[in-house]
Amino acid sequence: MKIIDKINKALEDDRCFWSFEYFPPKTQQGVMNLYDRIERMCNLGPLFIDVTWRWGGKSSDLTLELCSNSQTVYGVEANMHMTCTNTNFGLIKTALEKAKDQGVQNILALRGDLPDDTVEFDPSVGEFKYAIDLVRYIRKTYGDYFCISVAGYPEGCVGPEDVERDIQYLKEKQEAGADIAVTQLFYDVDNFLAWVDKCRAAGITIPILPGIMPIQNYGGFKRMTDLCRISVPQEIWDRLEPIKDDDRAVKDYGIEVAVDMIKRLRAAGMRGFHFYTINLERSTRMVLEKLQLVPTVHEVRPLPWSPSLSEKRAGENVRPIFWRNHARSYIKRTELWDEFPNGRWGDARSPAYGEMVHNEQVRLTADQAAKKWGHPATVDDVKQLFVRYCENRLDSLPWSDTPLQPESQAIQDSLACINARGFLTINSQPSCNGAPSSDKVHGWGPSNGFVYKKAYLEFFASPENVKALLARLEGNPTVTYYAVTKGGELLTNCVEDSPNAVTWGVFPGKEILQPTIVERVSFLAWKDEAFEFWNAWAHAYARDSVSAGLLSDVSDSWYLMNIVENNFQKSSESIFELFDGLGQALSTE
Numbered sequence: 001m002k003i004i005d006k007i008n009k010a011l012e013d014d015r016c017f018w019s020f021e022y023f024p025p026k027t028q029q030g031v032m033n034l035y036d037r038i039e040r041m042c043n044l045g046p047l048f049i050d051v052t053w054r055w056g057g058k059s060s061d062l063t064l065e066l067c068s069n070s071q072t073v074y075g076v077e078a079n080m081h082m083t084c085t086n087t088n089f090g091l092i093k094t095a096l097e098k099a100k101d102q103g104v105q106n107i108l109a110l111r112g113d114l115p116d117d118t119v120e121f122d123p124s125v126g127e128f129k130y131a132i133d134l135v136r137y138i139r140k141t142y143g144d145y146f147c148i149s150v151a152g153y154p155e156g157c158v159g160p161e162d163v164e165r166d167i168q169y170l171k172e173k174q175e176a177g178a179d180i181a182v183t184q185l186f187y188d189v190d191n192f193l194a195w196v197d198k199c200r201a202a203g204i205t206i207p208i209l210p211g212i213m214p215i216q217n218y219g220g221f222k223r224m225t226d227l228c229r230i231s232v233p234q235e236i237w238d239r240l241e242p243i244k245d246d247d248r249a250v251k252d253y254g255i256e257v258a259v260d261m262i263k264r265l266r267a268a269g270m271r272g273f274h275f276y277t278i279n280l281e282r283s284t285r286m287v288l289e290k291l292q293l294v295p296t297v298h299e300v301r302p303l304p305w306s307p308s309l310s311e312k313r314a315g316e317n318v319r320p321i322f323w324r325n326h327a328r329s330y331i332k333r334t335e336l337w338d339e340f341p342n343g344r345w346g347d348a349r350s351p352a353y354g355e356m357v358h359n360e361q362v363r364l365t366a367d368q369a370a371k372k373w374g375h376p377a378t379v380d381d382v383k384q385l386f387v388r389y390c391e392n393r394l395d396s397l398p399w400s401d402t403p404l405q406p407e408s409q410a411i412q413d414s415l416a417c418i419n420a421r422g423f424l425t426i427n428s429q430p431s432c433n434g435a436p437s438s439d440k441v442h443g444w445g446p447s448n449g450f451v452y453k454k455a456y457l458e459f460f461a462s463p464e465n466v467k468a469l470l471a472r473l474e475g476n477p478t479v480t481y482y483a484v485t486k487g488g489e490l491l492t493n494c495v496e497d498s499p500n501a502v503t504w505g506v507f508p509g510k511e512i513l514q515p516t517i518v519e520r521v522s523f524l525a526w527k528d529e530a531f532e533f534w535n536a537w538a539h540a541y542a543r544d545s546v547s548a549g550l551l552s553d554v555s556d557s558w559y560l561m562n563i564v565e566n567n568f569q570k571s572s573e574s575i576f577e578l579f580d581g582l583g584q585a586l587s588t589e
């Protein structure tokens with residue numbers, strides 16, 4: 001069914017409605033867990049769900065599979081995202097054909113981001129330059145079969161200076177056949193409402209669905225609003241500042257913000273709300289509960305307008321047998337398990353692993369690269385950059401977009417030392433044996449608790465350096481490691497695949513919280529992205545330049561490696577002793 005028909009019906013009845021957006025998880029276990037999550041969240045009565053599409057069509061099969069299965073198994077309409085620029089035309093044609101065959105009738109037609117703001121559209125790769133070209137193609141080829149939605153930008157696609165121009169492009173997309181506009185997420189409600197008024201005045205009549213993203217954690221929120229250039233009212237920053245290290249408090253505040261935003265939007269006449277779930281469920285559910293749009297988990301009553309999912313499921317035996325008669329406790333047990341791992345070594349079984357808002361590709365502009373990192377011509381030049389970063393003389397590296405965190409200050413000299421010898425670090429953690437959770441440097445989580453950390457290092461190293469380090473590690477039974485090349489050759493001394501907790505906390509009246517783990521499957525999922533940064537950096541230089549060649553060579557032949565000193569009672573420095581005398585010192589030393 002087309003979602004525009006459902007939306008029009010809801011608007012006719014003057015009824016609020018909502019939709020949930022998911023992204024294709026990075027691991028197979030994440031996919032299986034996302035299905036469970038979509039099923040549970042269908043009980044919240046979304047009018048439809050969206051599944052995003054990785055730029056260039058990298059997730060086309062998975063995106064379609066998630067849409068098609070959600071429709072046939074859970075009975076919820078799916079809106080399939082599709083980006084068109086710099087994407088093989090055949091891939092788009094095939095995906096649309098398959099969508100039609102599988103009964104997926106809703107497409108969110110997008111341009112997608114270019115890998116670099118300065119890179120021009122490449123007509124040899126795809127037929128489409130803008131989202132409007134895809135809208136036109138779909139209408140020309142399929143007539144009215146598909147309901148087409150498009151993106152709208154209350155703060156401009158690139159920046160505020162483009163708002164007026166983007167409204168005209170949105171109008172053109174409507175004229176080309178778009179039925180619905182879904183907006184970029186935002187936090188400034190006044191600005192959003194003024195933008196809607198401008199759209200209406202410009203002749204945009206299609207329904208506009210505001211994008212709502214409950215804040216999930218401070219670091220992710222900051223990164224994402226910076227990346228998407230979303231303005232955040234100062235009041236939100238002020239409220240976040242004192243609680244930024246307490247994930248639970250941040251999430252609770254995020255729920256409050258979203259509830260308040262939706263109340264104001266409803267008062268102004270908006271009826272539909274599009275949730276960016278980032279594949280998590282608690283915040284979205286809590287927002288809907290607090291607005292009394294859905295029953296709380298304590299009151300089980302069917303929603304009058306929901307797809308008949310709850311009734312359909314009631315007679316089935318798909319849940320684990322011991323939970324069959326306890327739907328509520330099943331929900332309670334499973335909804336929260338991955339809400340708190342934060343950090344890039346979270347749990348790869350979580351559908352939210354590798355949190356993504358639309359665009360996971362690495363973006364570095366040529367200007368940014370040359371200005372910050374010059375034109376490296378030798379491995380020593382690259383080492384110098386890493387050393388300068390560790391000494392706080394450079395504020396970012398492709399892998400590290402902010403300066404070192406305060407927790408790294410105590411180890412920064414040792415970090416600089418191993419970087420100078422060719423172990424190029426991208427992540428680290430000092431050990432910590434029971435600091436108060438309120439500790440300014442190491443603390444996190446609820447108050448009156450104690451936190452623990454194992455020393456951890458993650459770095460790129462040449463095959464020779466990895467070999468030498470491995471020889472050293474043979475005599476160290478408490479150190480575990482994974483090393484992998486871009487091509488996937490894996491070296492490890494971990495005999496079991498089970499997760500290794502590297503950060504945990506003990507809090508009054510709670511189970512042990514274990515926010516950060518190291519495990520094979522998440523490391524392998526992350527490594528593609530980690531190596532991709534070398535390529536993105538290389539692309540910032542002319543194709544046949546020395547710098548591009550050097551960075552591509554490193555990417556092709558070096559290892560990404562992590563090591564954990566499991567004896568968390570040892571000092572933070574002891575992990576660095578493993579590197580004594582290894583590698584080649586900088587020639588300037």
Ligand SMILES: Cc1cc2nc3c(=O)[nH]c(=O)nc-3n(C[C@H](O)[C@H](O)[C@H](O)COP(=O)(O)OP(=O)(O)OC[C@H]3O[C@@H](n4cnc5c(N)ncnc54)[C@H](O)[C@@H]3O)c2cc1C
Binds near residue numbers: 081150157
């Ligand atoms: C709701 C939503 C969902 C998204 N989902 C995904 C996803 O699943 N996967 C993903 O990779 N990305 C996704 N994105 C990100 C999106 O791909 C990027 O923001 C992209 O940069 C713009 O896409 P668009 O469809 O708005 O492009 P367009 O409408 O084509 O606009 C792109 C830029 O070109 C300009 N422009 C448009 N038309 C013209 C014209 N005729 N002449 C000259 N300039 C023009 C606009 O001003 C704008 O700056 C999503 C964004 C939103 C808001």
Ligand SMILES: NC(=O)c1ccc[n+]([C@@H]2O[C@H](COP(=O)([O-])OP(=O)(O)OC[C@H]3O[C@@H](n4cnc5c(N)ncnc54)[C@H](O)[C@@H]3O)[C@@H](O)[C@H]2O)c1
Binds near residue numbers: 345
């Ligand atoms: N609760 C915890 O104890 C805990 C543990 C790990 C991560 N986190 C949080 O999760 C979030 C994301 O974590 P993350 O690991 O993805 O990223 P992050 O940006 O927090 O980086 C993790 C650590 O690596 C260090 N680092 C960054 N670049 C480095 C480099 N080039 N060389 C050596 N060290 C470098 C940082 O100083 C920081 O200590 C952060 O907010 C972080 O605080 C929390």
